[in-house]
Amino acid sequence: MVSAWANDRVGVRITPSGTFNAMADSDPEALHAHVAEGLNRFGLAYLHIIEPRMSGYLLIKEDQPPLATRRARQVFKGNIIANGGFEPDSAAAAIEQGDADAISFGRYFVSNPDLPRRIREGLSLAAYDRDTFYTFEAKGYIDYPFYNSAVDAGDLVTARV
């Protein structure tokens, strides 16, 4: 890929805890630290890491620090984006602690089309509905509303459903 595009236009995403399609390893942390270190020579735009607290899109461990990210941080020299189970507060903490250069959001971006504004202004987040994930329908993907202070004000719920 870096021979086809400029290296700083290419990013790599890894899921150290992934088991999808039988892609598991007996020592995933060591394997992915090795992968992260090996990627240094490409000068990538970023390394994007899904935390082991996620399984697919399910949060399986609450309040776990960004472990996989910390391990990769020790060996990877470029930008790191961490993902998986972050809330605005825990995302800010991870950045402040230097664990990652950026945090990405998946499910909250599905249910909050104006997610950057909501985070920036400390507005409540709409809960996402798992029943509409992977449906291949528009419902649940393009019909969540933007923040409406008349409806959403005072609603501090950021519940997972």
Ligand SMILES: Cc1cc2nc3c(=O)[nH]c(=O)nc-3n(C[C@H](O)[C@H](O)[C@H](O)COP(=O)(O)O)c2cc1C
């Ligand atoms: C409906 C849905 C589809 C997803 N599809 C992909 C995908 O194709 N490739 C991928 O790497 N991750 C995919 N993910 C995982 C997300 O990119 C993300 O890693 C996960 O939702 C955890 O982040 P979050 O806690 O911010 O939601 C998907 C997640 C959801 C909810």
